[in-house]
Amino acid sequence: MADPRRLPHGEDGGPATGPGYLQHHFESLVQQKDASSLGMWLFLVTEILFFGGLFLVYTIYRWSYPLAFADASRHMDVRLGTTNTAVLIISSLTMAMAVHSAAAGRRRLIIPFLAATMLLGTTFLGIKAIEYTEHIRHHLFPGPWFHYPGPQIHARPAELFFSLYFAMTGLHALHMVIGLGILSVLVVQSRRGRYTGQWHTPIEMSGLYWHFVDIVWIFLFPLLYLIGRHVH
Amino acid sequence: MNQTEIQARESLHPEHIVSPKSYVAVFLALLVLTATTTLVAFVDLGPWNTVVALGIAFIKATLVVLIFMHIRWSSNLTRIIIVGGLFWLAILLALTFSDFATRGWLPILRMRP
Numbered sequence: 001m002a003d004p005r006r007l008p009h010g011e012d013g014g015p016a017t018g019p020g021y022l023q024h025h026f027e028s029l030v031q032q033k034d035a036s037s038l039g040m041w042l043f044l045v046t047e048i049l050f051f052g053g054l055f056l057v058y059t060i061y062r063w064s065y066p067l068a069f070a071d072a073s074r075h076m077d078v079r080l081g082t083t084n085t086a087v088l089i090i091s092s093l094t095m096a097m098a099v100h101s102a103a104a105g106r107r108r109l110i111i112p113f114l115a116a117t118m119l120l121g122t123t124f125l126g127i128k129a130i131e132y133t134e135h136i137r138h139h140l141f142p143g144p145w146f147h148y149p150g151p152q153i154h155a156r157p158a159e160l161f162f163s164l165y166f167a168m169t170g171l172h173a174l175h176m177v178i179g180l181g182i183l184s185v186l187v188v189q190s191r192r193g194r195y196t197g198q199w200h201t202p203i204e205m206s207g208l209y210w211h212f213v214d215i216v217w218i219f220l221f222p223l224l225y226l227i228g229r230h231v232h
Numbered sequence: 233m234n235q236t237e238i239q240a241r242e243s244l245h246p247e248h249i250v251s252p253k254s255y256v257a258v259f260l261a262l263l264v265l266t267a268t269t270t271l272v273a274f275v276d277l278g279p280w281n282t283v284v285a286l287g288i289a290f291i292k293a294t295l296v297v298l299i300f301m302h303i304r305w306s307s308n309l310t311r312i313i314i315v316g317g318l319f320w321l322a323i324l325l326a327l328t329f330s331d332f333a334t335r336g337w338l339p340i341l342r343m344r345p
Contacts, residue, residue, distance in 0.1 A: 034306075034307045034309070034310065037302075037306060037307075037310050038307075038309060038310050038313060041310050041313050041314060041317075042313055044317075045313060045314065045316070045317030045320075048317050048318070048321055049317065049320060049321055049324065052321045052324055052325070053324070056324060056325055056328055059325075059329075060328070060329075060332055063332070078270065078273075082266065082267075082270050085266050086263060086266060089259060089262045089263060089266065090259070092259070092262075092296065092300055093255055093256070093259040095300075096250075096255045096299075096300045097252060097255060100249065100250065100252060100255065103249050104249055204302075207300075207301075208301055211296050211297075211300045211301050212301075214296060215292075215293045215296050215297070218289050218292045218293055218296070219286075219289050219293070221266075221269075221289075222269055222273070222285035222286070222288070222289055223285070226269065226270065226273035226281075226285055227273075227281070227282070227285075229273040229274045230273060230274060230275060230276040230277065230281055231276070
């Protein structure tokens with residue numbers, strides 16, 4: 001008998017258990033997959049509100065200290081920020097292609113696309129580390145060693161800006177690290193041949209997570225890197 | 233087509249398969265929009281700089297959600313969950329901003345953070 005996981009779900013009249021099968025409480029595979037998507041999106045909604053709180057605090061303080069925030073934002077490296085945005089967008093494409101390869105049954109392409117996504121994710125974190133190192137070297141990390149190189153009237157609110165910068169990008173980077181962990185599990189499971197054209201829900205759900213993290217960066221990038229550029 | 237046939241068909245193709253062409257098109261659009269938002273940031277538009285930056289970010293996020301995250305082909309139930317989440321975010325933002333914006337309206341409440 002062939003590997004039962006590759007059979008669509010109890011069609012042979014056998015017991016319908018295991019991840020690749022249609023579970024007994026679902027009507028169809030479509031419904032089963034929709035339930036997974038729904039659960040994943042519920043989780044992502046909690047993430048929207050989680051990051052939303054930080055964006056709220058950012059907005060309130062930027063509203064209070066618009067000039068200081070614009071001035072502090074000019075200490076960001078726009079070239080590195082733009083590069084990292086592009087890196088994340090490319091990684092979203094490779095992730096989407098990993099899901100597509102799984103769905104289209106091109107199983108040999110899954111691992112290369114997942115690996116490319118992981119490589120790009122690691123590149124993003126590497127560039128972020130370079131930026132963090134530069135900020136810390138220039139005493140821009142909030143705390144007792146914070147020293148603002150710009151106008152001193154902006155020093156305190158600029159420290160707030162950098163607190164928010166490190167909190168928001170740090171939390172985003174943590175999500176990237178978790179994403180890389182999830183992708184490495186997917187690579188191992190793909191090597192074991194766990195995913196088929198019929199059943200590859202973990203790859204698809206991980207893709208949703210990865211794209212969500214990309215969306216968070218899509219908002220972080222203009223709000224942290226670009227707000228003070230037009231003022232000279 | 234009877235129920236068994238529908239299920240067999242669904243079990244073979246349990247989802248809409250998006251063509252790589254759509255993915256590449258969205259990818260290129262995202263790159264162009266990133267370049268646009270970066271370049272526009274260096275042009276002085278006054279208060280419109282923020283509006284344009286956020287507008288482009290919303291367009292990029294929508295493209296990612298609709299195509300990369302397959303919401304264009306998803307069930308209405310999933311869409312309601314997303315809209316509900318965004319509505320809750322809107323409550324969080326609107327109530328806090330309305331508090332913050334109106335603090336100076338009465339003399340006793342004139343406090344700033």
